[in-house]
Amino acid sequence: MSQIFEVARRLSNRPLALVQGEADLLAAALRGDAPAPEAFGYGRSAERDRQYGLIDGVAIIPVKGVLFQGGWGWSWATGYDWIRQGFLTAVADPEVRAIVLDVDSPGGEVAGCFDLVDTIYAARGTKPLAAILSESAYSAAYALASAVDPGRVYVPRTGGTGSIGVIWMHVDWSAALAEHGIKVTFITYGDCKADGHPEIPLSKEARKRFQADVDMMGDLFVETVARNRNLPAAKVRGTQAATFLGQQGVDLGLADAVMAPDAAFLALLDELG
Template sequence: MRFQHLAQRLFNTPLAIRPEKAEVIMAALSDRLGVSHLFRVNGDAVAVSPQAFFDSDDSDGPRRSRERDAGYDVVAGVAVIHIEGTLVHKLGALRPWSGMTGYDGIRTAFLGALRDPEVRAIVLLIDSPGGEVAGCFDLVDTIHGARGDKPIWSILSEGAYSAAYALASAADRVIAPRTGGAGSIGVIWMHVDWSTALTGAGIKVTFVTYGDRKADGHPEIPLSKEARERFQADIDTMGALFVDTVARNRGLPAAKVRDTQAATFLAADAERLGLVDAVMAPDAAFLALLDQLG
């Protein structure tokens, strides 16, 4: 099967992503997917015009020097970290690339901004349906643990769902536009059963294993009751971690977060539930942060 590495990141692994987005991703596997290099942070911030706050550039154009790229733009003393598209554990790029953002790049940019003496505050500019569970909650803890060092705001443009909301919730404040949204606080696991298709093609797959559960979840065989129960237990554990993490980050009772049942909410309802702090346009949110900084 082509793109085995990508398939391993989509199938039979926990995802914190909106289900409809997961379906789109799996329907759109293409030759464009690949990796780029993770550049070293050298402490040099790139000064750009305020327009860069709204623009995401994942090309190698002249606007920034890739050799000196810290993974964030500095606008009026505020580091802006773009978080867009599907979130993956290890992308190997500091910026959003090919419709994805890596937790590795976000971490490097965030830690660099914390150390940067020119940076007075950090904005996570988020528009993402979520992505992989792997790597998400460790990064969330890193962001949450930095509260108090510098102001950290999550500004949604437009939405932050599932894993992306986990990241957003780690900031001091979460701001969403009126047409944006937040939520999907849950975990999904997808199993693809190819057994009937293989049989129809005259292909028989035989597994020789050591350990009764070694072949659990493989797409070449139907998902057994025992395997489903085991995977459900794992998903329940990760879902509970998600709920407890958001409850901690937002100062909400875990039961209130759990009662959302992984639903998504438009900005006004998200504010009512305590998932976001205010509803305003991204530019207005950025100006509000500048006013607070003085």
């Protein structure tokens, strides 16, 4: 349970590329009534003992659960540094002839996401790169999936792509603290130093400034996906962070084929020969 609170703490009061439903679960964790790890849909929270599997020369790198900036991997949350280390190791491994991102994630933290996207994108041409969605790749997870080779993003019929947007949750604890007779006084240097702290309400000025930051990161997200998928930025922006099931994502150019994960993997093996 402590891992849930740690990830929830890391993802609060900062920009996220995460679908709203998972953001609500993180908010529940911060309230102290978080569900067990199984409720996130990612199974038990035991650490993985390796960063990729190797099947017939294909490295399979899990991209599972909530994504965050860190070097750890569980069955319900994965760190960008953890993915990067596995990915770069697979690129350098002479036994690896192709790399698959095995994706089932609602997205996660903005910090660290686009650096990893660029790492994957820069590796195009070294070895075949594919993203096989075991269910969905939303928001930050879709950013990662979009970076693989053109024509190699596979989504199942009931899986989804999209949510190309940014969300920022400001958790306001001020009323709860006042109810318990706790008053927090900030002594700061700089008028904006305490902006965004959960112990005080968010001012209109701070909200406006944080909205500008979110807009900037949203534009980066749109431009990155447009580059990765060779799509007009206006078309990507026009999705308005909606999510798209199966063929809908293919029709929009966010994915390349509707295939079950095992069929997609066998198709890749057949292509490799």
